[in-house]
Amino acid sequence: MAEEESQFEEFEQIDFLRDRHVRFFQRTLQVLPERYASLETTRLTIIFFALSGLDVLDALDVIDRKTMIEWIYSLQVLPTEDEANLSRCGFRGSSHIGIPYSTKGPGVLHPYDSGHVAMTYTGLCSLVILGDDLSRVDKQACLAGLRALQLEDGSFYAVPEGSENDIRFIYCAASICYMLDDWSGMDMQKAIEYITGSLSYDNGFGQGAGRESHGGWTYCAIASLCLMGRLEEALSQRELDRIRRWCIMRQQSGFHGRPNKPVDTCYSFWVGATLELLDVFQYTNFDKNRSFILSTQDRLVGGFAKWPDSHPDPLHAYLGLCGLSLIGEPSLRKVHPALNITQRAFEHVQQLQQTWRESAGSCGRQH
Ligand SMILES: [Zn+2]
Numbered sequence: 001m002a003e004e005e006s007q008f009e010e011f012e013q014i015d016f017l018r019d020r021h022v023r024f025f026q027r028t029l030q031v032l033p034e035r036y037a038s039l040e041t042t043r044l045t046i047i048f049f050a051l052s053g054l055d056v057l058d059a060l061d062v063i064d065r066k067t068m069i070e071w072i073y074s075l076q077v078l079p080t081e082d083e084a085n086l087s088r089c090g091f092r093g094s095s096h097i098g099i100p101y102s103t104k105g106p107g108v109l110h111p112y113d114s115g116h117v118a119m120t121y122t123g124l125c126s127l128v129i130l131g132d133d134l135s136r137v138d139k140q141a142c143l144a145g146l147r148a149l150q151l152e153d154g155s156f157y158a159v160p161e162g163s164e165n166d167i168r169f170i171y172c173a174a175s176i177c178y179m180l181d182d183w184s185g186m187d188m189q190k191a192i193e194y195i196t197g198s199l200s201y202d203n204g205f206g207q208g209a210g211r212e213s214h215g216g217w218t219y220c221a222i223a224s225l226c227l228m229g230r231l232e233e234a235l236s237q238r239e240l241d242r243i244r245r246w247c248i249m250r251q252q253s254g255f256h257g258r259p260n261k262p263v264d265t266c267y268s269f270w271v272g273a274t275l276e277l278l279d280v281f282q283y284t285n286f287d288k289n290r291s292f293i294l295s296t297q298d299r300l301v302g303g304f305a306k307w308p309d310s311h312p313d314p315l316h317a318y319l320g321l322c323g324l325s326l327i328g329e330p331s332l333r334k335v336h337p338a339l340n341i342t343q344r345a346f347e348h349v350q351q352l353q354q355t356w357r358e359s360a361g362s363c364g365r366q367h
Contacts, residue, residue, distance in 0.1 A: 015294055017302060018331060021321065022059045024302030025050040028314045029063065041116075043094035044075060048122035049318035051129050055342045056321045056333050065130045070103055072126055077115045078107035079141050087148035088160050089141035090115015091123035105138070115145045117158050121172040124179050129345045133352060139180050146173055146185035154187065154194030155208065166207040167198055171220035175339060178227040181353045192234050195221045199235075203242035215250055215257035218243070219270040223338040226277050244280045247271050251284050254292030254323075264306045265296045265316045268323025273337035276326055286327040293320050 028050040039046060051068070054060050077089045085107060095101065097112050107113075120142060127134060149156045149169070156169035170191050177185045197209045198221060204213025205221040222243070225231040235243070250256055255267035268289055275281035295308045296316070303312030304320030322340070325332040336346040 016324070016329065016331070017297060017299060018057060020299070020302030021317065022054065022057055022062060022302070024298075024312065024317055025053045025057070025059075025314075026062055027301075028053075028317075029068075040096050041093045042119065044072070044091060044119045044126070045093065045122045046314050047072075048126050048129075049314040051126050052341055052345075053314075053318040053321055055129050055345060056318075056325055056335060058331070058333050060129070069127060069130050069132050072123055072130075073103040073136055074101050075119070075123060076103075076136075076138065077113060077141075077145070078105035078138055080109050081106045085109055085113070086141060086144045088114035089138065089145035090117065090120035091142075092116060093119045103136070114160050115142070117146065117149055117156055117169045117172040117176070120145070121175045124176060125339070125341050125345070128179065128349050128352075129341060131348065134180075137180075139182065142176065142180065143182055143185035146176055149173070150186055150190070152190075154190030154192070156186075156191075167195060167205065167217050167220045167224075168207070170194060171224045174224040174227045178339070179349055181356060183228075188228055188230075192225070192228065192230055195224060196234055199239065199243075203239070203246040205243075212258065213246065215247070215255065215267045215271045215274070218247065219274045222274045222277050223340075226338045231277075240278065244275070244278050247275050247278065248280065248283060251289065253288045255289070262307065263292055265293055265304050265323065266306060266319040268293050269319040269326065269335075269340075272323055272326045273335070273340070276337040281326065290324065290327055290329070293323050296320060 028046065054062065075091050075094065077085070077092055079086050079089060092113065093116055097110065099108055099110055099113055124134070124137065148160055151157065151165050155165040155167065156173050157163050157165045158169050173186050174191070177183045198205045198207065198211070198217065200206050200211070200213040202213050205218040206212050206214060207217050222231065225234050250267065250271045252263045254263040254265065255271040256263045257267050257270065272281060275284060293304065296305045298305060298312040301312065303317035305312045306316045321332065322335045325335045326337070334343040336343050339346055
């Protein structure tokens with residue numbers, strides 16, 4: 001019996017290929033396949049998947065943090081001397097438009113240069129993961145850039161020129177305000193109204209009113225309300241119970257994002273984290289979930305794919321790890337379900353906020 005148990009343990013350890021995943025994310029930071037060329041404008045998001053993935057794997061020591069922090073700061077859209085571009089500030093996704101490399105202000109005026117709300121979110125997360133104190137983030141410029149992206153209906157554009165506007169970008173905006181500890185970047189009430197208006201007849205959330213329920217948008221809705229501290233106020237107990245039910249019904253083996261769709265690794269995080277935020281994740285089947293995620297693990301190059309026998313990619317590799325972390329996979333750091341970074345990185349954010357509040361308090365007393 002003892003022998004059987006030890007064999008089983010050995011099997012478990014072999015099955016989750018931690019070191020391959022570490023190498024997968026290291027490669028993601030260095031070189032990407034040609035087919036990723038079209039994602040160049042959103043490179044910072046791919047970097048976030050790799051950095052946060054390494055953090056979940058407790059392997060951040062394999063990267064040069066200082067260089068990475070400098071590169072991320074070089075993507076900050078800083079105000080020009082006359083602040084004419086204040087409503088365009090935030091973080092850009094990469095150096096693709098050719099703004100000269102600089103980590104210091106003032107910014108350079110360029111007609112196509114602006115932050116992108118998802119890049120600002122993943123940029124701030126990445127800095128926090130790397131242990132930076134955010135002291136070089138121009139918070140007021142980021143918040144001004146954010147305010148300029150909110151529409152009358154409460155949703156957000158991704159960029160000032162206009163783009164799709166929906167609940168995903170509300171989530172990015174909520175995460176930015178939460179991390180910067182300043183909600184002046186949005187009209188929170190309007191954002192809440194957009195979110196509650198996106199609750200569909202079948203009790204999941206769509207991208208907007210009247211649109212199909214989806215696991216990803218449901219995550220964005222619930223996580224945003226949690227970050228705002230307004231979950232119980234915005235939704236009734238009855239609505240919350242129905243949302244819980246809709247989410248629980250998404251488990252097949254792993255999770256799918258919509259009824260009658262195949263299961264996909266990323267929903268082990270999107271739906272799993274939503275259920276965790278709604279305090280009912282424990283009622284799902286962890287063993288089936290784990291088996292599905294591990295069936296999408298690439299045993300040769302590391303990472304996870306969306307389906308078994310498919311190619312791994314940074315998004316599914318990262319969210320697969322987060323899905324495993326939520327069900328308590330040993331050797332993985334715990335993930336904060338609302339901010340989608342490790343609990344360790346989340347605690348760093350809290351410490352920073354504590355020091356900001358203390359220094360704001362002492363300034364207040366001096367004046
Ligand atoms: Zn997916």
